[in-house]
Amino acid sequence: MRIGFYPGCSLEGSSKEYSDSLFAVAEKCGIMLEEIKDWSCCGASAAHNLNHDLALALPARTLALAEKQGFEEVVIPCAACYSRIAGTKQEISNNVATRKKIERYIDLTLEADIKILTVFEFLQKYIFPVADGHIVNKLNQKTACYYGCLYSRPKETAALEQIENPMEMDKVMVKAGATPIDWAFKTECCGAGFTMSRTDIVAKLSGKIIEDAADRGAESIIVACPMCHVNLDMRRPEIKKQLNKEINLPVLFITQALGLSMGIPADQLGLNKHYVPTDKVVTCIVKKEA
Amino acid sequence: MARIGVFICHCGENISATVDVAKVAEKAGKLSGVAYSVDYKYMCSDPGQTLIIDAIKEHKLTGIVVASCSPRMHEGTFRKAAEKAGINPYFCEMANIREQVSWVHPKSDATTQKALDIVRTMVEKVKKNTALTPIKVPITKTALVIGGGIAGIQAALDIANAGHSVIMVEKKPSIGGHMSQLSETFPTLDCSQCILTPRMVEVAQHPNITLYTYAEVEKVTGFVGNFEVTIRMKAKSVDHSKCTGCGTCWQKCPSKKIPDEFNEGMGFRTAIYSPFPQAVPNKPVIDRDHCNYFQKGKCGVCQKICPAGAIDYEVQDEFLDVKVGAIITATGFDLKHADFFPEYGYGQFKDVIDGMMFERLASASGPTAGEIRRPSDGKIPEKIVFVACAGSRDKAKGIEYCSKICCMYTAKHAMLYKHKKHDGDAYVFYMDIRAAGKDYDEFVRRAIEEDDVHYIRGRVSRIYEKNGKLIVKGVDTLMNGDPVEIEADMVVLATAVIANQDAETVAQRMHISYNKHHFFAEAHPKLRPVETNTAGIMLAGACQGAKDIPETVSQASASASKAIGLFSSNEMTREPIVAVVNRQAPPNFTSCTGCMLCMEVCPYHAIEREEMKDRTGNLIKVAVKVNAGLCQGCGTCVAMCRNKSIDLQGFSNDQMLSEVMALLNS
Amino acid sequence: MHEIIPQHPAGTLKSQMEEATGVIVSHCYQCGKCTAGCPLNEEMDVRPNQILRMLQLELPGYEDKILSSLSIWLCLACDTCYSRCPQEVKLSQVMDFLRQESIRQHKVNPKAKDILSFHKAFLDSIKLNGKLHEVGLTIDYKLRSLNLMQDVLLAPSMMAKGKLAIFPHQVQNTKEIAKIFKRISEGTKE
Incomplete structure (x- = not known):
């Protein structure tokens, strides 16, 4: 079966390493991902604030293209894109009038029956069955898996079993030979779309997250969302000012962490693209015992 | 020749405002067979009834039709009037022109015509009516009480003290129920066990009460006055007739790490155990699921050391059939536990506990001997947060109802904590304070005013653990919605009262109805609050809905009085609306061919096989007969009968057909 | 917008x-x-x-x-x-x-000006390219909000890390996206 891939804008720009590491892991395991041709932006954190129809039409265009191109499943590694597209799919399949209206706006027809996979659903389904043969390293460190809002809420599109204490990423990290910690901020908001417009708020919210992870002994934070990554990694100067202390806790995409366990070189996984140095993550790694 | 009287009621203006009653009376008077017709403001009033009685006598009426409300409302009233006037009461029929006409249609000619049509059908029916006699059924004057909590105890004692026998069945090894677990009780703070245990002992010693603990009701058949019940006596593995309750066995039992249910999992018990020191009976049973002998095949310590030789590993579950006349269902309730709340930590935090756990901590007989110590490390908490409405009034969690008891026990908990830890802080997050009982609001005010408990109006959004503290994130809606974050040492969730896990099975076994939350349904929410829709089965306590102790005891006494009322006569009369199989002169005996289809479909097992024999005892024919005691008159058998050998008295095929024809011929 | x-x-x-x-x-x-x-x-x-x-x-x-x-x-x-x-x-x-x-x-609310500017700049970028162009968005946002100096130190390092593309990625036919915006703005006025 062909597996569709929707990168979303961030994975082409500020979070390119997320996309690179996902492909590196998939390639290692012999899984092919095929980008949806001519996809467009999902509208993300902006469209829903200004126009509900636009917030549906933008994701709907991509869904319609994916259907036209014959995909049954699409992997969406960005949490914001996942949430917007899954929410649109649901609203459209529940309401014929809405679907007709949106079809008119985008000038395309759509069934909205495509299966959408989050990154951890993809890993679980396609990588896990073959992963053991490829995992050569143990990450050998305590990781705090951070899920953020958009995988756990709203309940209609939640991709997690226990929305207040999800374990999906933790399971991936166990597989990679890390020790996921139990902590309190797994699904608290990082400030999301305020990256640019209210850096003070981002610093406050993300600061609490980083502080709790550090307090509980985490050696790295694992994320599956480009927005969370930008806020937790790039906004460190503002966070430092907010907390009045410097916490040098690196933030990795889940696919980067898994890639490391598969012995993929750090540069190929884009670890050099981060603001918080990731050397410590790499030095912890040990060879997996046979 | 039939002489029918028709009586049209105005029901004040309930009917006359919509239906032209005078016209209906006038037209009805012209119907074939109608000898008298009249309308009147209130037929059910004394003058109205006198009018009917006088008319029957004066016009020599053979049957009457009263056009008024639903038969459920006043059929009995008018049939009694007919009987007083000297005719068989089953020659009185009602035409419902209120619920089925005036209340559901606007004023119009068509509405009046519909009323007349209904009157006409009943006139045709009453012409076909026959004299019926109520059925007399004997009553077994023994009550079965299911459940040995305070509800069952109260009901059993009331019935037994009235001189009737009672069989009490309790599924646990001891009676006492949840009340035996409580510390102090609101609003007086008297010790729960101190007031309960004398009642428990009284049950055990009462000459009229037979107590079966570690037993469950397996099957209920029969009907009011004549139930047949099968009780499963679970294998106790201890012969209670030999056991002296000396306790040597549970002191020596090597399986010591079984979570203690009585202490809500805080503490351990042995595999052979008596649940608590004041248990009734205070004799042990073996929990086979946790016993080494039963699980691994070796041990046998208790048998070796029992001085009375009471241990018997071979004994199996036994079944006991009993006959009872009334059943009191007092099967109690359960509570949601902390694991029900994702936002409060899925039950992972040891110091986030539920109300019943707090009762055990506060109880002198509990795991901490009455000192409030938190489960995780045994420390005395400096700060406790109580969360009311945890899971109750929560549509998103599937429980919309108010659990009723939490406001009061939360005030009590906070008070008990402050009494034991004077410098401790107690916070209560609440939405509303529902303290409507006698002396209840005063009790809550006392907690606030005298014991300095801080009440905060708002719900708690989340609880998480950090550095040994529980961070409680709430809000004060009385302070402009200001967020309130409390670092607590312990959190007590006043979790929702829910039905027992097996409530649905129990209800189906008893043939009683229940609501979507599996609480048992009363026959009428206001006027018959302790009876069920199945005659002879009553409800007591929280199996019907959340209740506190005073209310439970009141309801238990009320249901006991229903049973005692039933037992006040030797037999009871039932409506003769039952199916009958026709009978003919020999050699036919009946047109029934014995196909037995009716027997298969009867929901009440009321149809029995009957063998027709000649004088010398030779079998001539096999047919069926109806047990009038069991038949509920549903008519399913009539519909199934291929050659119309079964008919329903009072609603015969002939009667129903004439009603239909009356409508078709209009 | x-x-x-x-x-x-x-x-x-x-x-x-x-x-x-x-x-x-x-x-x-x-x-x-x-x-x-x-x-x-x-x-x-x-x-x-x-x-x-x-x-x-x-x-x-x-x-x-x-x-x-x-x-x-x-x-x-x-x-x-x-x-x-x-x-x-x-x-x-x-x-x-x-x-x-x-x-x-x-x-x-006047204090929400920056937040709104960002949302609008974001949608402008999509309207123009079909995809978000982070450099374009940043410039547009700065002009709207007049927070000209914000993050100026961040940009060169982002560029160096390959996190910023100077030229936008675009969908094949950017007019298609503009049409969607147009239909919706007409549709919602009906």
Whole structure:
């Protein structure tokens, strides 16, 4: 079966390493991902604030293209894109009038029956069955898996079993030979779309997250969302000012962490693209015992 | 020749405002067979009834039709009037022109015509009516009480003290129920066990009460006055007739790490155990699921050391059939536990506990001997947060109802904590304070005013653990919605009262109805609050809905009085609306061919096989007969009968057909 | 961008909101759990439960107070409120509606200027390219918000790390996206 891939804008720009590491892991395991041709932006954190129809039409265009191109499943590694597209799919399949209206706006027809996979659903389904043969390293460190809002809420599109204490990423990290910690901020908001417009708020919210992870002994934070990554990694100067202390806790995409366990070189996984140095993550790694 | 009287009621203006009653009376008077017709403001009033009685006598009426409300409302009233006037009461029929006409249609000619049509059908029916006699059924004057909590105890004692026998069945090894677990009780703070245990002992010693603990009701058949019940006596593995309750066995039992249910999992018990020191009976049973002998095949310590030789590993579950006349269902309730709340930590935090756990901590007989110590490390908490409405009034969690008891026990908990830890802080997050009982609001005010408990109006959004503290994130809606974050040492969730896990099975076994939350349904929410829709089965306590102790005891006494009322006569009369199989002169005996289809479909097992024999005892024919005691008159058998050998008295095929024809011929 | 704001039906703010979102404000029983869990409860001038309260009561002045509040712009749509709400009130949808209505009635709180500028710059970038162009967005946002110096130190390092593309990625036919915007702005005026 062909597996569709929707990168979303961030994975082409500020979070390119997320996309690179996902492909590196998939390639290692012999899984092919095929980008949806001519996809467009999902509208993300902006469209829903200004126009509900636009917030549906933008994701709907991509869904319609994916259907036209014959995909049954699409992997969406960005949490914001996942949430917007899954929410649109649901609203459209529940309401014929809405679907007709949106079809008119985008000038395309759509069934909205495509299966959408989050990154951890993809890993679980396609990588896990073959992963053991490829995992050569143990990450050998305590990781705090951070899920953020958009995988756990709203309940209609939640991709997690226990929305207040999800374990999906933790399971991936166990597989990679890390020790996921139990902590309190797994699904608290990082400030999301305020990256640019209210850096003070981002610093406050993300600061609490980083502080709790550090307090509980985490050696790295694992994320599956480009927005969370930008806020937790790039906004460190503002966070430092907010907390009045410097916490040098690196933030990795889940696919980067898994890639490391598969012995993929750090540069190929884009670890050099981060603001918080990731050397410590790499030095912890040990060879997996046979 | 039939002489029918028709009586049209105005029901004040309930009917006359919509239906032209005078016209209906006038037209009805012209119907074939109608000898008298009249309308009147209130037929059910004394003058109205006198009018009917006088008319029957004066016009020599053979049957009457009263056009008024639903038969459920006043059929009995008018049939009694007919009987007083000297005719068989089953020659009185009602035409419902209120619920089925005036209340559901606007004023119009068509509405009046519909009323007349209904009157006409009943006139045709009453012409076909026959004299019926109520059925007399004997009553077994023994009550079965299911459940040995305070509800069952109260009901059993009331019935037994009235001189009737009672069989009490309790599924646990001891009676006492949840009340035996409580510390102090609101609003007086008297010790729960101190007031309960004398009642428990009284049950055990009462000459009229037979107590079966570690037993469950397996099957209920029969009907009011004549139930047949099968009780499963679970294998106790201890012969209670030999056991002296000396306790040597549970002191020596090597399986010591079984979570203690009585202490809500805080503490351990042995595999052979008596649940608590004041248990009734205070004799042990073996929990086979946790016993080494039963699980691994070796041990046998208790048998070796029992001085009375009471241990018997071979004994199996036994079944006991009993006959009872009334059943009191007092099967109690359960509570949601902390694991029900994702936002409060899925039950992972040891110091986030539920109300019943707090009762055990506060109880002198509990795991901490009455000192409030938190489960995780045994420390005395400096700060406790109580969360009311945890899971109750929560549509998103599937429980919309108010659990009723939490406001009061939360005030009590906070008070008990402050009494034991004077410098401790107690916070209560609440939405509303529902303290409507006698002396209840005063009790809550006392907690606030005298014991300095801080009440905060708002719900708690989340609880998480950090550095040994529980961070409680709430809000004060009385302070402009200001967020309130409390670092607590312990959190007590006043979790929702829910039905027992097996409530649905129990209800189906008893043939009683229940609501979507599996609480048992009363026959009428206001006027018959302790009876069920199945005659002879009553409800007591929280199996019907959340209740506190005073209310439970009141309801238990009320249901006991229903049973005692039933037992006040030797037999009871039932409506003769039952199916009958026709009978003919020999050699036919009946047109029934014995196909037995009716027997298969009867929901009440009321149809029995009957063998027709000649004088010398030779079998001539096999047919069926109806047990009038069991038949509920549903008519399913009539519909199934291929050659119309079964008919329903009072609603015969002939009667129903004439009603239909009356409508078709209009 | 203002043309993309939908025209809401006439009626009170509450009735418009209920019609557009399907949320029924009387379902809220004011337990405050939404506010208790809101990550930005401390910064909000009107708390989430108070917004619902004002919609419930509809007293004079409440509509203005809601539409000109900073809170509706601070809401991050994290959905913590809805996910824990015992009465299942979809507060995030209420907030979406109120933001749109606040723009339409020109009542946007001055302190929300930067937030709104960013959203608008974001949509402009999509309208232009079909995809978000982060450099373009940043420049557009800076011009709108006049926060010209913000993050100037960040840009060169991002560029060096390959995180910023100077030229935008575009969909094959950018006119297609512009058409969608046009149809919606016409559609919503109907």
